[in-house]
């Protein structure tokens with residue numbers, strides 16, 4: 388069992404604040420120990436061709452959809468943006484011919500995206516729209532929405548671009564925690580619900596759209612609370628699955644004969660941070676006490692202490 392519980396120095400502060408994104412939630416649900424390695428211990432992850440390729444496609448799509456033009460920008464805008472924003476980090480050790488094949492594949496995907504969407508192009512309300520808000524006590528939800536679309540009725544639709552090889556079925560889209568998070572974020576950002584949400588699988592060229600009413604945001608909030616509770620409780624069990632093959636932390640993972648997390652090392656780092664904070668707080672307390680004593684006398688300080 389892998390768990391870590393460090394006593395809170397400030398017992399009045401309530402549960403520790405958590406900043407969660409969809410990606411963090413998804414990582415925790417996939418494997419709690421992977422979450423711990425990545426977001427608590429902050430072990431470095433290797434850049435991969437898939438991730439670099441996906442982020443290059445995202446960058447090109449953002450440039451194209453964000454053009455505030457009455458008609459669709461030409462396909463060259465997409466292709467130039469791909470060249471401009473190509474993320475080479477995941478291809479560093481790859482032979483040149485293979486890298487070129489990935490690049491050509493990205494060009495083909497973007498050409499097909501253009502052919503599919505240019506005839507009914509409407510500039511995005513926003514691309515990569517950042518949000519952060521408190522969804523429950525001490526839980527801040529952060530992230531960015533790939534594409535906020537304008538609907539014919541003047542409302543908004545929300546699109547997330549996916550670079551998976553295959554499209555997912557409608558029931559997957561309806562149950563998407565990510566889209567539920569974005570629907571909640573839309574209310575925070577614009578004060579109204581989206582009319583629909585969609586996953587656009589850009590590689591096969593399939594967009595699966597569902598009405599907002601088919602997304603269960605209450606269930607999403609319950610999931611987020613439950614994940615937050617488990618993270619705060621230090622529940623970081625390994626959850627082996629077929630996805631372990633893509634995990635950067637197999638070398639450290641006890642499920643693969645690794646040593647597991649460096650629990651004492653992480654505890655020491657957090658202890659140092661909390662002690663520095665405590666020292667800063669004590670210095671400020673002394674300053675404020677001196678000020679109050681100077682202006683109001685010692686009695687005022689006795690009253691504060693009694694609180």
Ligand code: SF4
Nearest residue numbers: 418625627631634640
């Ligand atoms: S190798 Fe598998 S079980 Fe281990 S941390 Fe990674 S995803 Fe979890």
